Amino acid sequence: MARSTVAVISSMFLVGLLLGPLIFLINFSGLSLSLSISDIAAIKFTFVQAAYSATLSTVLAIPVAKALLRQKFWGKSFVVLILGAPFILPVIVAVLGLILVFGNNGIVNNFLNLIGLDSIKIYGFWGVILAHVFFNLPLAIRILLQAFNDMPGEQYRLVSSLKLSSAQKFLVLEWPVLKKVCPGVWAVIFAICLSSFAVALTLGGGPKATTVELAIYQAFFYDLDFSKAAQLALIQIVLVFSVVFASQFIVKPKTVFGLDIKISNQNPSNFQKIMDTSVIIVTLLFIFIPILVIFFYGFANVFFLPFSVFKAAILSIQIAILSSFLSVFLGLCLTTNMGEMFGSLGIAISPIVMGAGTFLMLKNFGNPYLLAVPVTAIVNALVSLPFVIRILKPSAVEIRTEFENLSLSIGLTGIFWVWWVYLRRLKRQIGFSLGVASALSMGDLGVIVLFGSGEIATLPLKIYQLMGSYRVDEALASALLLSLLAFGSFAFFDKLGRIL
Amino acid sequence: MIRFEDVIIKIVDFQLAVNMTLPKGFTSVVGQSGAGKSTLLSSLSGHRALTSGKIFVDETRIDLLPSNKRPCSIIFQDFNLFPHLSIVQNLNLVCGNKFFVSESSREKIKKVLEKVGIVELIDRLPSEMSGGQQSRAALARVLLQRNPILLLDEPFSALGPNQKSELIDLVDSLSKEQDISVLLITHDPKDVRQIAGHCIVVKDQTVLGPFETSEALDEDGPLKGYL
Numbered sequence: 008m009a010r011s012t013v014a015v016i017s018s019m020f021l022v023g024l025l026l027g028p029l030i031f032l033i034n035f036s037g038l039s040l041s042l043s044i045s046d047i048a049a050i051k052f053t054f055v056q057a058a059y060s061a062t063l064s065t066v067l068a069i070p071v072a073k074a075l076l077r078q079k080f081w082g083k084s085f086v087v088l089i090l091g092a093p094f095i096l097p098v099i100v101a102v103l104g105l106i107l108v109f110g111n112n113g114i115v116n117n118f119l120n121l122i123g124l125d126s127i128k129i130y131g132f133w134g135v136i137l138a139h140v141f142f143n144l145p146l147a148i149r150i151l152l153q154a155f156n157d158m159p160g161e162q163y164r165l166v167s168s169l170k171l172s173s174a175q176k177f178l179v180l181e182w183p184v185l186k187k188v189c190p191g192v193w194a195v196i197f198a199i200c201l202s203s204f205a206v207a208l209t210l211g212g213g214p215k216a217t218t219v220e221l222a223i224y225q226a227f228f229y230d231l232d233f234s235k236a237a238q239l240a241l242i243q244i245v246l247v248f249s250v251v252f253a254s255q256f257i258v259k260p261k262t263v264f265g266l267d268i269k270i271s272n273q274n275p276s277n278f279q280k281i282m283d284t285s286v287i288i289v290t291l292l293f294i295f296i297p298i299l300v301i302f303f304y305g306f307a308n309v310f311f312l313p314f315s316v317f318k319a320a321i322l323s324i325q326i327a328i329l330s331s332f333l334s335v336f337l338g339l340c341l342t343t344n345m346g347e348m349f350g351s352l353g354i355a356i357s358p359i360v361m362g363a364g365t366f367l368m369l370k371n372f373g374n375p376y377l378l379a380v381p382v383t384a385i386v387n388a389l390v391s392l393p394f395v396i397r398i399l400k401p402s403a404v405e406i407r408t409e410f411e412n413l414s415l416s417i418g419l420t421g422i423f424w425v426w427w428v429y430l431r432r433l434k435r436q437i438g439f440s441l442g443v444a445s446a447l448s449m450g451d452l453g454v455i456v457l458f459g460s461g462e463i464a465t466l467p468l469k470i471y472q473l474m475g476s477y478r479v480d481e482a483l484a485s486a487l488l489l490s491l492l493a494f495g496s497f498a499f500f501d502k503l504g505r506i507l
Numbered sequence: 508m509i510r511f512e513d514v515i516i517k518i519v520d521f522q523l524a525v526n527m528t529l530p531k532g533f534t535s536v537v538g539q540s541g542a543g544k545s546t547l548l549s550s551l552s553g554h555r556a557l558t559s560g561k562i563f564v565d566e567t568r569i570d571l572l573p574s575n576k577r578p579c580s581i582i583f584q585d586f587n588l589f590p591h592l593s594i595v596q597n598l599n600l601v602c603g604n605k606f607f608v609s610e611s612s613r614e615k616i617k618k619v620l621e622k623v624g625i626v627e628l629i630d631r632l633p634s635e636m637s638g639g640q641q642s643r644a645a646l647a648r649v650l651l652q653r654n655p656i657l658l659l660d661e662p663f664s665a666l667g668p669n670q671k672s673e674l675i676d677l678v679d680s681l682s683k684e685q686d687i688s689v690l691l692i693t694h695d696p697k698d699v700r701q702i703a704g705h706c707i708v709v710k711d712q713t714v715l716g717p718f719e720t721s722e723a724l725d726e727d728g729p730l731k732g733y734l
Binding site: 409410412413415416417418419420423426427428431432 | 552553554574575576580581583586587588589591592596600601605606648652
C-alpha cells in the first residue's frame, strides 16, 4: 500500500476519532448559540490568561537565552537538556510543587511573612499564570537559544571587528533574531495555554478564573448541560484553530544562512558575567525547586502509600503503554504534510470534548465506565500525536528521500520496506516519541476526570482526589511516584530506541 | 536486446531523444556532465517516466511496468546498500523470504559472495567494509536478482584505479557467465578501453550509437573529445 494511501486512511480514522464525539455531542444536545455571562467571562479569562502567560514566558526567556548563549560553564549542555523536563512533568505534580513553594504555607510566603511582607496568593488568575510560565518558560528559552545559536558565526566576527556599542550590537545582531522568533514562540505558548485544563482545574476555578476547557467540564460534569458543553466545545475549537491558523503567518522560516564557521561569539564583561550567572541561577531555582520539594516531601511517605495509589499507578502505566503505542503507530502512518496537518487537530480539539462525546456515544451501548481505560488511552494518544509527528516526520522524510532509489531498484516496497528500512532507521525517534507520549499520558489529568471514579482512577486523578480530601502527605508521596513513573517511562523508551 | 523507440524524456526545459537498439553484451555510456546519461539509465530502470515512446527488451514492452517489475538491476554511485543492515540482510532483500534470513537464503547468499570474493564479510555492516568491498556486495545482490540487464551509474568512480579495474573485470566475467547485458556510465577512457563491446554517446539532447568500442576510440571516432 502506498504511503499516501496509508496517510489518507489514517487521517480519515483520525478525523473520525476527533470529530465523531463532537458531532455526536452536538446531535445529542441540539446546539443553541446563546452565551451566558459566565461563558463570556470564561472566554475572556481564557484569552487574557493565555496572553499574559505567553507574554511573560517569552519576555522572561530572552535574558535567560542570552545568558546561556554568552556564558560557557561546566554542565551547560546538561542544563539546556533538563530544561526539557517540565514538558514531561505531570501537571498535577508541578501544581503541587508550586503550591509548596508559593502557596499559603509555602517557602516564599513563609519568607515574606518573616520579613514582614504580605503573602502572595497562588489560587486564581496569578496562580494559573505562574503555572503556565513554569511550564512554558523552558520551552521559550530553548527555542530562543536555538535561534541565537543558529546565527552565523561570521556575523559575530563582523560586528566585533566594527567595534560597535552594546546598543548597536543589539540592533544589528539580536533584534533581527528576536523580531523573527518571538512572535512564533508567543503564538505557540498562547495556543497551548488556550487549552489549559488541569492547571485551571487545580489553581483556577470560580467565576473569575475559569477557562473554556474547564467550563466545558463543569457544564458536562456538574450541570449535565450537554448543549452548553457542545457549544463551548465549538467555541474552543474556533479559538484554537484561529490561533494555529494565524501562527502559520507569524512563524517565519530561517532565512539567514552562514558558512557555519564556529567562532567564540561573545566576550562578556565581568558585570555581564555576574548578571548572566544570576539570571541562570534564578531561572533554574524557579524551575527546579518545585520539582525538588516534591522529592523532598514525598520521599518519606512513598513506601507507606495505600494500595489504592499503587492500583492507580498500575492503571496509569497500562494506559500510558496503550496510548503511547497507538500514538506512535498513528504518527508513523502520518509522516506526510497532509498527515501532519490532520495529526495537529489533536491540539485544537479538547480532550474533554472528545471524552464527553465518547461517553455519551458509549452510553447507548452499555456502561461507559467499563471502557474508561481504552477511551482514556485513545484520547491521550491523540493529544500527544502532534508532538509525536513533529519528532518522527523530519527523519521519516529524510529516510524516504535517501533510500527511495535503492528501495525501488530492488523492489523493496510496502510492509517489507517498513520492516527493514522505516522502522529500523527510525528506531531512535520511535523510542524518543514513545517516551514523550508515555510520559504525557502518565501525567494526564484530562479525560479521566469524566470517566474516573473511586474505582477507576489513574494516578494523577488519585492525587487530585487526595488533594481534595486534604491528605497532603499521601498526595505528595503519590506525586513523587508519578514523577518517577513519568520520567522513568520516558527514559526507558528513549534508551530502548537507542540500544535496540 | 534493448530497443528505444521514439523515446522522449522531458525534465523542465531539458529534453532527451532516444531511438536506438542496443545489442547484448557490454555497452559504455559516455557524454559530458549533465548530458543525460543518468536520465537514460533511469528511464530504462523505471525511476524516470518517459514523456513519450516505448522501450522493449527482447520484444517485451517494459516502459509501462513499475521499476520493480522491470528486468533491470542497477548499481548507483553511492547508497547501494542499506547502512543499518548487514551484508546478508541486504542481500536477503532480493531473496524469497523477506522478513527473516532463512538458512537456505543464507546458503544462497554465501555462494554469490564467494563469486565476488567477500564471503568472509557476510555478517559485516557496510560501514565496516571498504568502498570496493561494498561494490562487490552490491554486485552480489545483482547476481541474486538474476535480471538480464545491469545498469551501472558510475558505481566505481570513488575507487582507486586498481580496484576499479578489478571490479570492471569482475563485472565483465560475471555478466558473460550469467548472460547479462551491462550498461556502464563512465568518464574514464581506461574503462571504455578495458571492455571490448559497444559504446553510446549522449550529446546535444540525443543519443548516438551504438558504436563498436574499438572504432569509437579511433582518432576520428565519436568518442573524441569526451574521454
